[in-house]
Amino acid sequence: MAIQSIQRALDIICLFSKSRPTCRLTDIANRLGLKISTVHGIVSTLEQNGFLQYDSHLRQYSIGSKIFELGAHFSTNLQVNLHARDYVQTLAERTGCSNRIGIWDKNSVLITLFAFPEGVTTSVHNIGPRITPYCTAIGRAMLAFMEEDDCMAYLEQEKIVRHTKYTLTTIDAILDDLEEIRKRGYAINRGELTWGRAGLAAPIWGPGEKIEASLAVIGATERILGENINNLATELVETVSMISDSLGYNPGQ
Amino acid sequence: MAIQSIQRALDIICLFSKSRPTCRLTDIANRLGLKISTVHGIVSTLEQNGFLQYDSHLRQYSIGSKIFELGAHFSTNLQVNLHARDYVQTLAERTGCSNRIGIWDKNSVLITLFAFPEGVTTSVHNIGPRITPYCTAIGRAMLAFMEEDDCMAYLEQEKIVRHTKYTLTTIDAILDDLEEIRKRGYAINRGELTWGRAGLAAPIWGPGEKIEASLAVIGATERILGENINNLATELVETVSMISDSLGYNPGQ
DNA sequence: CCTATTTTTTCGATATTATCGAAACTATTT
DNA sequence: AAATAGTTTCGATAATATCGAAAAAATAGG
Incomplete structure (x- = not known):
């Protein structure tokens, strides 16, 4: 169904990541199993349009500047970003902790x-x-409050890996935790x-009782899970409530 | 030379902007002079890959989340961003003013x-x-210090428009100002x-005496151009000098 | 500095595949 | 409810993306 040449172009663009910021022509062809001359035509088109940039010396x-420019529109136009900005x-x-908002997107959380918290900061x-x-x-x-079918669909396709001794490694353990999150009103990452990084998070609701995003307060374990945890949780829950209101959440409906 | 279907896909993506965040199928077809069924195939491919997102209700x-994600890599990997972060x-x-970095890209400055300056702020x-x-x-x-041919090539293709009574509207007036910038070491926007927004800016140099970017201090006219202007300019020039050093600028070469 | 090797670019023939029109389908408006 | 506007599907066709081969360029090795 997908148009072959376009699919290939997108596959090429998706090869680039934080851990692989650059690719050479031959690499691309090998990785995707395409002929070099085919790849050459595609990357030339992408480069002419600023979607890729080519360092002719190296x-x-x-990734080209055009993708950066277009990508900025995505976050600029995102409703939850617009509404949450001042609150976060x-x-x-108030908490002295960094916090971040993520949206549910393709079985992952996109920040x-x-x-x-401190003084001057830079964007980007x-x-x-x-x-x-x-x-x-x-x-x-978000998992705790989304449709149960969607939650299970996610969990069943996820490859669950133990990262630290605190990682929950079975679906049952995760489901139990989700139940606790629903009772408690916020999630805890211990x-x-x-190792040493913890967080508290709660969902942000939009109109139609739809989960729009999630807000997390993050930091060193002792800072998040120490004696201050109840204060943090209260601040967090109040903040997501205000953002949800701003987005038009109307739980009475 | 460009591959037709890919070119069309990129043209479609580029239709989206801050001022036009959404497009409907028919709009796209009309704007680009393509058949609806052709556009449908292309946008479906783009949507499947997360490059566009479709609101089936509206x-x-x-713009899709994939473009946002990929675009973030561009700025993350940008040398000047990495080196400039702490300095800006x-x-x-120190100045209490916002400042920003832009790179020269396709006859424009990309921020x-x-x-x-104040308190806590959010990225994005x-x-x-x-x-x-x-x-x-x-x-x-950047114009003041780039290759003269590149500068003229830019100026000759630019459509010069009067925005305020301070706008320089002839190439000669601009060239005179560029000469002043070279003497002064930094640019002034009055x-x-x-209206009411001013800025000071100076170029950031990289290895090989290549202009990497430009740093501007911006704000309300009275704040930037008032009695504090010399302090601001000194701070600015010192900052670009430190960033250039960090990037490996070696003017002695 | 010249040769060998690797990598990139160009080009034309071919068959794949993108495109288009038409028709079916869906949603919106009056 | 009917009419209009917009979207999706599908198959035939011709346009065009792909591929191999060869040329060109750049790097590495001697």
């Missing part, structure tokens, strides 16, 4: 907004990466993905 | 980094847009693009 391609700033200020960093849902607070906060 | 397409934070702190906003070079400090700071 003879390697990387305040939250970072779309990041707020830092810390957004864009995809987070694994089952072993993070930001992910489980260092399941990265 | 029946309209918008300090600059914002890749933004630093805010303010990056991505393209700025018109001739009527901004961030643009003229409200040429937007």
Whole structure:
């Protein structure tokens, strides 16, 4: 159904990632099992349009500025980003912790907004990466409240990996935790993905009782899970409530 | 030379912008002069791959999350962003003014980094847009120091428009200003693009005496051009010098 | 500095495949 | 409910993407 040449072009673009920022022509052809001359035609078209950029000295391609420019539109237009901006700033200020917003996208959590606690900050960093849902607070906060079928569909296709001794490694253990999240109102990550890094997260609701996103307060384990945890949780839950209101959430409906 | 179907796919993606965040199938076909069934095949392929997203209720397409994710790699991998980050934070702190970094790209300035002065701030906003070079400090700071041929090639293709009474509207006036910038070491925008908004900017150099980017301090006219202008300019010039050093600029070569 | 090797670019023939029109289907408006 | 506007499917056809081969360019080796 997909148009072959376009599919190949998109496959090529998707080869690039944080861990593989550049590719050479031959690499691309080998990785995708295509003829070099075929790849050459495709990458030339992509380069002419600014979707890839070519370093003719190093003879390697990387993501082009056009994709950056277009990608910025995505987050700029994202409703939850627009509504959450001020609230997450305040939250970072009051808690002294970084926090971030992610949306559920293709069985992963895509980070779309990041707020830092201290003083001056720069835009651009810390957004864009995809987070694994089952072993993070930001992910489980959404899993706990989404349609059960969608949740199971996700869990059944996910490759569950033990990252630390705290990682929940069975679907049953995760489902039990989701039940606790529903009772508690927010999710807790006790260092399941990265040793020493913890988080609290709660879902952001939109109109039609639809989960729009998830907001997480993150930081060193002792900072998040220490004596301050109840304060953090209260601030978090109040913040997601205000953002949800702003988005038009109307639980009475 | 370009592959037709891919070219069309890219043209479709490029239809989306901040001012036109969504498009319907028929719109796309009309705008690009293509048959609806042709467009349908292309947008379906793009949607399947997350390059576009489709709201089946509103029946309209918008930029997909995949482009956002890939675009983030561009700015993450950008050398000047990596090196400048800490310096622009300090600059914002010391001056109390917002500042931003842009790179020269396709006859425009693409904003890749933004630093805010006050308190807590969020990432993501303010990056991505393209700025018109001739009527901004961030643009003229690069024009003044780039290869003269490139500068003239840009100026001759640019459609020069009067935005305010301060806008320089002839190539000669712009060239005179560029000469002043070279003497002075930094560019000044006295409200040429937007009434009441001013900026100071200076170029960032990389290895091989190549202009990597431009750094601008921006704000309300009275804040930038008032009695504090010399302090701002000094801070700015010191900052670009440190960033250039960090990038490996070696003017002695 | 020249040769060998690897990588990239060009080009034309061929068959694959993108395109188009038409028709079926769906949604919206009056 | 009917009419209009917009979307999706499908198969025939001709346009065009693909491929192999050869030329060109760049790097590595001697």
